[in-house]
Amino acid sequence: MGTLGRIRSVAVATGLSVALAAGLSVGLAGLAAPAQAATTTVTLTGPSSARPGVSTKLTVTWKVGGKAHAGTVAVQQRVSGVWYALGTVKTSTAGTGTISVKPKATAVFRAKTSSGVYSATKTLTITTAAPSSFTAKGSGFGHGVGMPQYGAYQLGLKGHSSTTILKTYYKDTTPKTVTTPQNIAVQVWGPEPYGYAAGKYSDTATSTSVHVDAGTWRLRSSKNTTLYEGKAPITVTIGVSGTKVTASFPVKSGTKTVTKKYTDSTLRIHWSGTTYYKSTSTKAVATVKGAQGSYRNGRLTISNIGGHPNVVNDLRLNTEYLYGIAEMPSSWGAGKGVHALAAQAIVARSYALTKLGSTNAKCRCNVVDDVRDQNFTGWKKQNEGTNGYYGKLWVAAVKATLTSTTKAKALTYGGKVVATHYYSSSGGRTANSQDVWSAKVPYEQSVADSWSLTAPGNSYRSWTRTVSQATAKKVFGLPDVKSISVSAKYSSGQMKTLTATSTAGKKASVTGKADTLRGKFGFPAAWVSSFTAS
Numbered sequence: 001m002g003t004l005g006r007i008r009s010v011a012v013a014t015g016l017s018v019a020l021a022a023g024l025s026v027g028l029a030g031l032a033a034p035a036q037a038a039t040t041t042v043t044l045t046g047p048s049s050a051r052p053g054v055s056t057k058l059t060v061t062w063k064v065g066g067k068a069h070a071g072t073v074a075v076q077q078r079v080s081g082v083w084y085a086l087g088t089v090k091t092s093t094a095g096t097g098t099i100s101v102k103p104k105a106t107a108v109f110r111a112k113t114s115s116g117v118y119s120a121t122k123t124l125t126i127t128t129a130a131p132s133s134f135t136a137k138g139s140g141f142g143h144g145v146g147m148p149q150y151g152a153y154q155l156g157l158k159g160h161s162s163t164t165i166l167k168t169y170y171k172d173t174t175p176k177t178v179t180t181p182q183n184i185a186v187q188v189w190g191p192e193p194y195g196y197a198a199g200k201y202s203d204t205a206t207s208t209s210v211h212v213d214a215g216t217w218r219l220r221s222s223k224n225t226t227l228y229e230g231k232a233p234i235t236v237t238i239g240v241s242g243t244k245v246t247a248s249f250p251v252k253s254g255t256k257t258v259t260k261k262y263t264d265s266t267l268r269i270h271w272s273g274t275t276y277y278k279s280t281s282t283k284a285v286a287t288v289k290g291a292q293g294s295y296r297n298g299r300l301t302i303s304n305i306g307g308h309p310n311v312v313n314d315l316r317l318n319t320e321y322l323y324g325i326a327e328m329p330s331s332w333g334a335g336k337g338v339h340a341l342a343a344q345a346i347v348a349r350s351y352a353l354t355k356l357g358s359t360n361a362k363c364r365c366n367v368v369d370d371v372r373d374q375n376f377t378g379w380k381k382q383n384e385g386t387n388g389y390y391g392k393l394w395v396a397a398v399k400a401t402l403t404s405t406t407k408a409k410a411l412t413y414g415g416k417v418v419a420t421h422y423y424s425s426s427g428g429r430t431a432n433s434q435d436v437w438s439a440k441v442p443y444e445q446s447v448a449d450s451w452s453l454t455a456p457g458n459s460y461r462s463w464t465r466t467v468s469q470a471t472a473k474k475v476f477g478l479p480d481v482k483s484i485s486v487s488a489k490y491s492s493g494q495m496k497t498l499t500a501t502s503t504a505g506k507k508a509s510v511t512g513k514a515d516t517l518r519g520k521f522g523f524p525a526a527w528v529s530s531f532t533a534s
Contacts, residue, residue, distance in 0.1 A: 038065030042073060044111040044122040051533050052126050055100045060089045060111050060119075068095025071114065075099050078108040078121075130480035130503050131533035134467040140452065140525035141460040142423025143515050144431035144492055145444050146170065147347060149328050149340065149424055150458045151451035156332070156339035162401075165343040166411055169430060170420060170443045175346055177403055178410045178417060181356050184317040185301070185365045186376055188291045190310035193362035194372050201370055207239040208309055209289045210300060215272035215282030219247055222266040232284055236269065238302055238309045245304045269300045275316065285379050293324065293369060296379035303364055312365050313378065317356075318408040322349060322398045323391075324378035327422070330385070333393030341397035347420040348374055349401070350411040354419040413443045420444075425452040425460050427527025431492040436515045436526075446492045465523055467531065475520050476500040476508040484531035490514055494526035 046058035062069045070093050076083045086109065089097035101109070106126045111119040142148070147169040155165045166175050187193065192202035211233065218229040219236070228251075236249045241263050248261035270276045273283030276299045286295045288311050298315030315321050328344040331337075351374060355366045367373040384391040402408035410417045421433075426449045434440040453461050472481035481500045487509065488497035494514035501507050510517070514526035 040064050040069075040113055040115055040117045042111045042113050042117055042119045044075070044109060044119040046122060046124065048123070049125040049127050050103070051131065052104045052128065053102050054533065055102050056124060057098045057100050058109060058122065058124075060091060060097050060099070062091045062095050062113060068093065070095065073097070073114075074112045076110050076112060077101075077103075078110075083110070128482070128503060130469055130482050132469050133534040134469075134472060134481075134484055134531045135534055136465045136467055136521065136523065136528050137462070137530045137532070138465070138523060138525060138528040139427035139460065139462050140425050140527040142425065142525060143421070143436050144423065144426055144494060144526065145433045145436050145441075146421035146423070146430070147343065148426045148430065148449055148452045149344065149422060150455035150460075151426060151449045152340040152343050153328075153332055153337050154451040154455035156337045156341075156343075157335070157456075159336060160339060162339045162342035162346060165339060166346060169447060169449075170411060170413070170418075171445055171447070173411050173413045173418070173443050175409050175411050177407055178353075178412070180317060180349075180353060180406055180408055180410070182316060182318075182405050183314060184321050184352060184356065184367065185359065186313045186315070186321065187363040187365040187368045188293060188295070188300075188311050188313050188376075188378075189288045190312075190363055191305050191308045193360050193365070193368065196372070201368070201372055203290055204308065205290070206308060207237065208311065209238060210236045210269055210302075210311075211287050211289075212236075212269070212271045213285050213287075215284035216278065217269065217271045217284065218277060219262060220268040220270060221262075222264050224268075227262050227264075227267075228260060232271065238311070240304045240307055240309060243304055245302050245309055247302070265303065267302045269302070271299075274298060276314075291369070292375075293377035293381075294379045296382060297323070301364070305362070305364070310364060312363070313369075316405055317352060318349065318402045318405055319398070321352065321376065323382040323395050324376050324380075326375045326377040326381040328394075330381070330390035330394040333390075333397050338393070338397050338400075341394060342400050344422070345398045345401045346409050346411055347422055349408060350417055350420045353410055353417045418443060425455070425458050427493055427525060428453055429492045431490065431494055431514060431526075435490040435492065435494065435496070436513055438513070446490075460524060463524060465521070466534070467521055471521065472500060475510060478502045478506060478508050479504075483533060486528060486530065492527070494518075495528045498531075 041063045043061045050056040060073050070091050073089045075086045077086045087099055089099050091097040107124050109122045152165045163175050189203050192198055198204050213233050215232055217232050219227045221227050236247050239246045244263050244265050245267055246263045247267050248259055250257050251260050271284040271286050272278040272281040295313050297320035298313050301312045303310045322345055325348045333341045369376040382391045411420050430447050430449050432446045433444040480502050482503045483501045485499050486495050487499040490496045495517050497509055497511040499509045518526040
């Protein structure tokens with residue numbers, strides 16, 4: 001083979017250009033030899049196998065007299081029986097250095113010091129077998145529709161008001177004061193009202209318990225008569241009997257303790273320091289076993305739905321409910337981030353208002369306390385931090401958005417209060433609602449969002465996730481998957497179509513709504529830029 005042919009062979013085997021391969025084939029005569037008073041050793045190490053054309057690091061280790069040596073070492077590759085210079089590596093004072101290679105076929109390498117000492121050969125086997133997994137690279141967290149909370153935070157830090165934040169992310173909307181209902185009913189424990197699999201979010205047990213920590217408490221009947229009143233702390237066991245609900249608890253009778261039990265179609269538990277019971281007395285807190293929150297405000301209404309207890313916290317919408325919404329870090333309120341908190345309070349209220357038209361018979365509530373609606377943890381949020389420091393920041397932000405218990409700011413579009421969606425952070429641009437779900441919502445259309453990517457503390461500005469071979473085969477319906485590419489994206493940059501190729505060369509594509517695709521892989525978000533074979 002002639003010189004030009006050999007250079008071309010180097011280019012093909014290494015992935016280098018012909019010109020670069022020619023340049024790297026220069027001899028090593030010009031390299032200065034180090035002073036050596038002892039044996040010189042050089043080794044070349046790295047993975048034993050790699051994917052075709054995938055960058056793989058090889059490590060050179062140079063020692064003189066058993067000690068690390070800094071200098072320049074040539075790395076060579078054998079092509080058709082002839083060794084060609086691939087590049088040089090400068091070893092550090094630790095005696096090591098690396099070089100990246102991208103062979104498309106199995107290749108053999110060696111290292112050579114300037115004194116003419118060679119390493120043992122290193123074979124890098126190129127395999128075309130399906131990889132065991134893939135690494136997906138992405139950005140953002142959440143569905144992508146509406147307001148990204150980190151984006152709102154950064155806008156607030158830059159001095160923008162809650163109104164500007166909301167109008168940035170919700171097109172043609174207007175935040176304004178509206179008249180609202182006074183109360184809201186929040187399911188905090190009970191059966192599934194929205195059609196999700198039983199137990200995914202809901203509670204499937206036939207009993208739970210309510211604990212009141214201090215002050216006094218009372219149990220009320222379906223006719224609003226007091227069945228029992230006593231001192232706390234107390235733990236009340238809640239169960240079911242036929243179509244009714246039961247409440248039982250221990251009571252001291254002289255020197256003995258007896259159990260009292262009441263049965264009714266509806267039972268209500270009140271505790272002191274609330275708008276329902278002894279408002280100026282000791283401020284007690286109620287908890288429900290298995291619920292995510294604790295409850296300083298309101299009352300608990302307990303009923304039987306399908307043979308399961310159903311526990312609802314009845315409380316004031318604009319104050320007590322909003323004080324317990326746990327969707328944004330309260331700590332952001334310590335400075336200009338308070339504008340983001342105010343924006344969050346407004347959209348949370350707006351969402352809730354759209355759910356107050358009627359009571360959902362499947363939970364006898366307006367909303368539930370988790371991501372199916374909005375995360376509500378009650379007193380846990382309101383009292384967050386040492387002596388409630390952070391909770392007070394959140395409460396102050398909520399108060400800044402209201403006039404009274406029935407007048408407060410909400411987001412409107414065309415003069416009507418609208419349901420508003422929000423999430424943690426985008427991948428640089430928000431999504432069109434119709435690209436994520438199905439319906440086109442005019443005020444939830446894609447807008448640029450550099451704010452999320454520059455917000456302090458956003459650990460999801462970039463991320464990686466592992467996709468197993470088993471998952472890839474299931475998603476694409478192929479016997480095996482060699483590679484995956486993002487072949488089409490929505491205007492938001494979220495993935496729209498993914499294409500996989502099997503080891504036999506067969507291709508299969510999956511196209512879907514952005515949220516459906518991210519769900520197939522369990523990704524934090526649908527802003528996925530690449531899949532790399534592991």
